[in-house]
Amino acid sequence: xxxxxxxxxxxxxxxxxxxxxxxxxxxxxxxxxxxxxxxxxxxxxxxxxxxxxxxxxxxxxxxxxxxxxxxxxxxxxxxxxxxxxxxxxxxxxxxxxxxxxxxxxxxxxx
Amino acid sequence: xxxxxxxxxxxxxxxxxxxxxxxxxxxxxxxxxxxxxxxxxxxxxxxxxxxxxxxxxxxxxxxxxxxxxxxxxxxxxxxxxxxxxxxxxxxxxxxxxxxxxxxxxxxxxxxxxx
Numbered sequence: 001x002x003x004x005x006x007x008x009x010x011x012x013x014x015x016x017x018x019x020x021x022x023x024x025x026x027x028x029x030x031x032x033x034x035x036x037x038x039x040x041x042x043x044x045x046x047x048x049x050x051x052x053x054x055x056x057x058x059x060x061x062x063x064x065x066x067x068x069x070x071x072x073x074x075x076x077x078x079x080x081x082x083x084x085x086x087x088x089x090x091x092x093x094x095x096x097x098x099x100x101x102x103x104x105x106x107x108x109x110x
Numbered sequence: 111x112x113x114x115x116x117x118x119x120x121x122x123x124x125x126x127x128x129x130x131x132x133x134x135x136x137x138x139x140x141x142x143x144x145x146x147x148x149x150x151x152x153x154x155x156x157x158x159x160x161x162x163x164x165x166x167x168x169x170x171x172x173x174x175x176x177x178x179x180x181x182x183x184x185x186x187x188x189x190x191x192x193x194x195x196x197x198x199x200x201x202x203x204x205x206x207x208x209x210x211x212x213x214x215x216x217x218x219x220x221x222x223x224x
Contacts, residue, residue: 009150031209042114042200042215043153050210088152092209097168100145102152 004091006101014109021104023089024071032072037086079108112136116201116216123191123223131186131219133201141204142184146197191223
């Protein structure tokens with residue numbers, strides 16, 4: 001079983017701060033996805049990264065896939081209360097059975 | 111466009127009871143799957159289907175059955191509920207068996223087993 005370790009597990013910050021969430025594995029993934037889940041709802045896909053070293057931006061969110069395709073990061077600039085939620089990474093190792101990390105719970109205080 | 115619809119949203123069962131969690135999608139997606147989400151455990155795949163008539167086991171299939179008689183529906187059956195099956199269950203679908211295609215999730219069924 002390929003494992004994805006997410007850190008930190010919990011993050012509580014003030015509006016306007018920057019933050020980075022990490023998703024690490026000892027295994028190589030052919031691609032990796034980031035989801036955000038709000039309370040009482042299902043996860044919603046934010047981005048898919050496929051190429052080692054790839055960087056994708058989604059407004060204030062910057063996603064990076066490691067060169068060796070074993071890790072990824074999500075950086076949020078000037079966090080807002082609307083960014084509050086559970087951030088999940090999911091990797092695909094070739095069998096189409098996705099592996100999810102345990103998630104990072106983010107709270108942004110006004 | 112409803113997307114992925116799960117029913118019921120909440121359910122309380124007694125140990126040993128059986129029930130079916132319903133999942134329907136109206137996007138004509140081939141791939142459907144069931145996950146359970148427990149605190150601190152992320153999402154774990156229970157069963158999945160790559161098309162009507164085809165199902166397969168995921169990471170944690172024990173105690174659950176599925177069937178896929180139509181493209182739209184993918185029900186999850188608990189045969190004899192146990193307290194360890196208390197969880198939030200999510201159904202998801204995607205256009206094809208390609209990880210790079212986004213999975214669309216329902217809003218979940220919150221299940222408590224007493």
